[in-house]
Amino acid sequence: MPTADGLCPFATQRPITNSENFETGRSGQRVKAVVLHIGEGPLTAFFPTFSNPARKASAHFTVGKQGEIEQYVSIHDTAYANGLRWDNGMWRNPRGIQVTPAWQGLIPAINPNYYTISIEHEGFFGEAWTEPMYLANLKLLQWIRDETGLSYARGETLIGHNDFDNIDRPNCPGPNAPFDRMIADLNGGDARRAALIAGANKIGVPLNDQSALAKYALQNRLGIPLTDEFPFTVGGMPYIGQVWSQAVVYVKVGDFGNVQRT
Ligand SMILES: [Zn+2]
Numbered sequence: 001m002p003t004a005d006g007l008c009p010f011a012t013q014r015p016i017t018n019s020e021n022f023e024t025g026r027s028g029q030r031v032k033a034v035v036l037h038i039g040e041g042p043l044t045a046f047f048p049t050f051s052n053p054a055r056k057a058s059a060h061f062t063v064g065k066q067g068e069i070e071q072y073v074s075i076h077d078t079a080y081a082n083g084l085r086w087d088n089g090m091w092r093n094p095r096g097i098q099v100t101p102a103w104q105g106l107i108p109a110i111n112p113n114y115y116t117i118s119i120e121h122e123g124f125f126g127e128a129w130t131e132p133m134y135l136a137n138l139k140l141l142q143w144i145r146d147e148t149g150l151s152y153a154r155g156e157t158l159i160g161h162n163d164f165d166n167i168d169r170p171n172c173p174g175p176n177a178p179f180d181r182m183i184a185d186l187n188g189g190d191a192r193r194a195a196l197i198a199g200a201n202k203i204g205v206p207l208n209d210q211s212a213l214a215k216y217a218l219q220n221r222l223g224i225p226l227t228d229e230f231p232f233t234v235g236g237m238p239y240i241g242q243v244w245s246q247a248v249v250y251v252k253v254g255d256f257g258n259v260q261r262t
Pocket residue numbers: 036037038081161169172173
């Protein structure tokens with residue numbers, strides 16, 4: 001049963017009161033997607049920013065690193081988080097620069113803020129999400145689903161700011177936002193992943209399945225981890241390796257997108 005007021009019962013309510021930073025209602029649009037952002041700052045910075053009429057900016061929510069959830073705008077109203085301006089058949093970002101949005105859900109000539117819900121996150125795009133932040137974000141996404149009837153698919157109904165603005169916001173929320181894990185958890189969990197983690201724990205090798213090595217080993221079905229990750233060097237360069245039952249996986253430190261296997 002959706003709430004009447006669009007206010008999340010487990011969020012700390014910090015409503016914005018000035019009309020420069022949000023709009024009442026959604027101009028007749030319905031919510032089509034949830035947009036994730038990284039705030040590039042501490043939790044304490046959001047409410048003052050969103051309360052400052054000169055900024056003309058807001059989000060519906062911020063999730064903090066300790067699992068805090070703040071709400072500033074009802075999900076029935078329009079936050080100013082990922083606005084684009086329609087200009088003669090093209091989209092321009094707030095600086096007036098033409099952008100090429102990846103999101104296919106855009107409605108020509110209609111500002112996407114009217115049909116999205118935006119969640120900010122504490123911290124910086126280069127930082128890994130804390131587990132409390134991940135879990136609070138997940139709980140919030142589940143509540144939004146109950147309220148709106150959305151079903152989540154990456155790139156369609158669960159997107160990033162970068163899916164609107166590839167010029168000024170290419171790293172919002174950035175590569176550390178765990179979209180794949182969210183989608184798996186939101187859609188009933190991933191039994192294979194759960195089995196692997198349980199199995200790894202059983203043999204005494206606690207598995208962080210978000211590490212670059214584990215992600216690679218999982219994708220390539222290399223069995224189960226037999227050791228923790230360990231450092232080694234090649235020609236003076238630092239590497240990290242891990243023994244899996246089908247191969248040793250390894251990667252040069254700093255080049256985590258380029259995992260190799262034996
Ligand atoms: Zn953003």
